[in-house]
Amino acid sequence: MSESMTADAPSEGQEETSASDVVVETRNLSKVYRDFWGRQKVNALKALDLEVKQGEIFGLLGPNGSGKSTTIKLLLGLLFPTSGQALVFNKDASDVSKNERIGYLPEESYLYKFLNASETLDFYGRLFDMPADVRRDRVNELISMVGLEGARRRQLKEYSKGMTRRVGLAQALINDPELILLDEPTTGLDPIGTREMKDLIIKLREQGKTVLMCSHLLADVQDVCDRIAILHRGELKELGRVDSLLKVREVTQLQAQGLSKEAEEEIRAIVAKDGGELLSMENPTTTLEELFLNIVTDSEARPGRRAPSDD
Amino acid sequence: MTLENAIPNFADWIFDALRFLPIFIVVFAAAGFFIGFLVSAVRRGPVEGFYAVAQVIGSAVVDILNTSIRRTLAMAMLAVQESIRRKVLVAFAVFVVVLLFAGWYLDVKSDNPGRLYLSFVLTSSNYLVLILALFLSTFSLPTDIKNRTIYTIVTKPVRGTEIILGRIIGFMTVGTAILVAMCLISYMFVVRGLNHEHQVDGEIQLTSTELSPDGSLQGLTTYDAHHRHTITMFDDVSGETDVVMGHHHAVEKVGDELVVGPPQGALAARVVRRGSLRFKDRSGKPGAGVNVGHEWAYRSYIEGGTLAAAVWTFDGMTADRYPDGFNLELNLRVFRTHKGNIEKGILGSITIRNPNTGARIRSSEPISFAAKEFSIDRQFIPRELKAIDSDGTVSDVDLFEDLTDQGQLEVWIQCSERGQYYGMAEPDVYVLENNGNFAINFMKGFIGIWLQMLMVTTFGVGFSTFLSGPVGMLATLSTIVVGLFRQFIIDLVSGTLEGGGPIEALIRVLTQANLQVDLDIGRFPTLVVKFLDARFLDALNVITVSLPDYAGFSTTEFVATGFNIEPSLLAMQVIRAFTYFVFVTIIGYFFLKTREVAA
Incomplete structure (x- = not known):
């Protein structure tokens, strides 16, 4: 495979989209972590420009410390940008009302271990101001969807990692969100769980929902994502449709x-x-793994921002 | 009861408070905006900084308007579940254990076991609940941030107000449940602990004493619960015991036998009418009382056998209120310059006077009494009194018709024995209106504790929005300490306490100079030291007066000494506590709003 392939991937499959179709947008988004005295510690994200359109599954890829999680946290308003803008549904990421339409599955399921599955989902349902009857139906529906009927009354501290992950997913879907942000959705899942998660992500797209996920697990990303962005050391290295990125053109x-x-x-x-x-x-086509490794190796040999392909 | 700061009139107080409130809100908002702008400008430059602050304020208004009760209660319920998981009930268990073993260290032979028991249960409940509130409120939010469980909360449409209010409500729910349980158990503990029975011991005999030379039927009760009483019979069928250990018993003839009733008066809630006090010096001119050398200048003394008098002026003394006369209670101290008859109280007199100098009748005849030291003495002032006319003739007068002027009357207390002194402060003499319900008063005491808990919880949650758990706890603890030592700090700042600020104090320690001498370090260094100390004390003063006066919220003393907690006092406390609650919640909200929870 030629090295130039990845760099010169042509734009393909680009569709004309109106502004209303853009669910997530970042403009020149940068994040610098500073210490207590205001001294710069890490330049975690450098001038990121991204658009995620409605109904697509978008993957953020990158090695550890590349800025994927930072991007997701900026989009959720968990972090504030040093400069630039993060917009979700055309609202600033710090706007709480955007959360009405968002579901978020964190990297590890940060849930209250002293609650059981039903209580957990009921609690998050309350946070969406859902009335009791709607909440009850939704909780039952989600618990059966993630297959935890038998364990719904057990405290989460007794759960295995995979089970916790399922509750985490269920809480992310409690409000039937339009945009779902998944941070490493398949970590901690066994092969069957991983398969189910991937099927579910595709099913969500079929329902017209937008999914933004980040992952290390390239095979998973390759299986489900429509478009990906590859980040390395806070910089966007590659952006495009998965099928076109992986095409060997020569x-x-x-x-x-x-x-x-x-x-x-x-x-x-x-x-x-x-x-x-x-x-x-x-x-x-090549595999995503090869593409990814090429980009990372290349980027380390020749640091600096590279213009990504435009789709 | 000692009441160092007079309780202000509620109407005056609320008027002052409402007048001050708008100024305070403006200063508070301006200071908040300025500090926010300063921080923001340093980070982003002045223009963007200004824009950022304006945006935060704008979204704060949206957040406050969109605060949902359901979400707040969901957060509150989570806080309750979290508290239970963190085993808060241990605090309650500690309290029960403390009560179970109380008998080991409470003095059973105390002069006033009622007061002792009440102080004990109220103080222990108070401290336990405050410690509980301190731990619950300061660690919760930082733990959520550390465990990142906050990620799944703030990515829901939850407002900062809901996170803070939910926590305060949740912890207060837990605290209230525990406090109610403590209140009930304490009440039973006190009531049961003070209950005891006596029988009549031996015969009731005719005795003659100095106070009743014509003789009365007297006897003794059996020795139970570490004391015995003397019985005095009013007639053949009813009588009363004397007051021992803060209580007395009624004695009644049932059938052929005299039966001593249950203890009375140990658990009281006196509703009182307070007067204002002024002194006359030994020549009868207006002046101050004498300091007999006590460092604590709370009480002033009047000299016996002179014209020195303590004069209380009472308002609202009308015949409708007191159709038969009124009960005057005295809690006088005695300072003896010679021993005299140590078995006997120091004699004095009470005179009722008309404050109107032009009145036909100025004064009643003196009513003599012997001062009971260390216990409350009750004197009934009857409606019909003897008075001396301006021409010197003695006649019968009516208390309200002849000796009051528009409901105002004066009570003059003088000490009759030469060389002996009476000591008093304004709250020591009052008109007893009636005896309120002790159980309700006891509950009011617990409301005072509840309000303190509310403030600790609010401050704890407020600090935890920007400090880590242990640091937030220390900060909250500091507010409690400052609140409890408020008077000391204010005295230090105002110069009432000698010794100066920290630098001066350090120099005095190192040079072994006592507090009264001038600093001997040269004129210029003294100026510098005094200047720096003054600035430090000014800052300390601002902090102190801004923080809640925890000592002032404690009404333990009222309950323990048997005084009704006046509704106006309670109302002032409630208003104060809720004002702190509102402002600290707002400050906490802004800290949380401007904080990167994932940083």
């Missing part, structure tokens, strides 16, 4: 059937002259 793959050995010999000539029945003709 190479064309041909698949055909019903050809004799002679014909195969001929085909080169025929193809050279544009002829024959081509069953498929496409660029092979």
Whole structure:
């Protein structure tokens, strides 16, 4: 695979979107962590420009400390930007009212361990000012969706990591949100759990919801995400549709059937002259893992901001 | 009861408070805006800083308007569950254990066990509840931030107001439940602890004493609960015991036997009418009382056998209120310059006077009494009194018709024995209106504790919005300490207490100079030291007067000494506490709002 492939990935699949379709937008978003005396400690995010459109699954990728979590925290208003803007539903991230339409599953399920699953979901339902009957129905629905009917009366401190994760997911969906932010959604899940989580994410998209997730687990991202952004050391390195990013453009793959050995010999000539029945003709794809490692290696060799592809 | 600061008139107080409130709000808001702007300007520059502050204030208004009761109560319920998980009931268990073993260290032979028991239960409830409130309120929010459980809260449409109010309400719910339980148990403990029975011991005999030379039927009760009483019979069927250990018993003939009733008077809630006190010196001219050398200048003394007098003026003394006359209670101190008859009280006189100098009848005949030291003496002033006319003739007069002027009358107290002194402060002599309900008064005492708990909780939650758990706890504890030593700090600042500020005090310690001598470090250094100390004390003064006066919220003394907690006092306390609650909540809200919870 050529190195230039990743850098020069052409824009493809770009759709014209109106402003109302943009669910999440960051403009020149930067975050500098400072110590008590105001001295700069880490430049965690450098001038990030992103748009997440309605109905897509957007993945934020990057090694540890690349600024993925910082971005999500800035979008949630858990952190305040040093400069730039983070907009969610066209509202500033510090605006509490945006939370009405958001669901958030944190990296680890930061839940109250002394509550049981029902109490947890009921509590979060109250925070959305949901009336008691709506809350009860929604809690029952979510508990059966995440498969915790048998354990709904047990305190969360007795839960396994996977079970806690499911309650965490259920609380993120309690308000039937339009935008769901998932921080490492598959960590701590077994292969079946991971599969279920991925199916659920796709199902959410089918319901017209927007998902913004960040993950280290590249295979998961490759499986579910429509578009991804790759961050490294606070800088955006790559942005685009997963299928186009992974396409190896210099190479064309041909698949055909019903050809004799002679014909195969001929085909080169025929193809050279544009002829024959081509069953498929496409660029092979690389894996996301390779793409990711290439970007990281390249970025470390040549630090600095690189213009990402534009979709 | 000692009442160092007179309780202000409620109407005056609220008028002053309401007049001061708008000024305070403006200063408070301006200071808040200025400090916010300063911090913001340092971070973002003046223009953006100003914009940021304006934005925060704008969203604060939105947040306050959108504060939902359901969300607040959800946060409150979480706080309750959290408290139970953190085993707050241990505090209650400690209290029960303390009461169970109270008998080991409470003095059973105390002169006034009622007072002792009440002080004990109220003080222990007070401190336990404050410690509980301190721990609950200061650690909750920092723990949430540390455990990041706050992430799942603030990413919901929860307002800062709801997070703070929810916590305060939740912890107050837990605290209130515990306090109610403590109140009930304390009440039973006190009532049962003071209850005892006596029988008549031996015969009731005709005796003659100096105070009743014509003789009366007297006897003794049996020795129970570490004391015995002397019985005096009014007639053949009823009588009364003397007051021992703060109580007395009624004695009645049931059938052929004399039965001593249950103890009375130990648990009282006197509703009193207070007067204002002025002194006449030994030549009868207006002046001050004498200091007999006590460092605590609370009580002043009048000299016996001279014209010195303590004069109380009472308002609202009308025949409708006191149709038969009134009860005057005296809690006088005695200072003896010679021993005299130590068995006997020092004699004095009470005179009722008309404050109107032009009245036909100026004064009643003196009513003599013997001062009971260390206990409250009750004198009944009857409606019909003897008076001396201006021409010297003695006649019968009516208390209200002849000796009051528009409901005002004066009570003059003089000491009759030469060389002996009576000591008194304004709250020591009062008109007893009636005996209020002790149980209700006891509850009012607990309301005082509840208000203190509210303030500690509010300050605790307020500090925890920007400080870590242990630091927030120390800060809250500091407010309590400053609140309890408020008078000391104010005295220090005002110069009433000698010794100067911290630098001067340090120099005095190092140079072993006592508090009265001038600083001997040269003129210029003295000026510098005094200047720096004065600035420090000014800052301390501002902090002290801004923080709640916890000592002033304690009404333990009222309940323990058997005085009704006046509704106006309670109302003032409630208003004060809720004012702190509102302002500290607002400050906490802004701290939380401008804090990066994920930082």
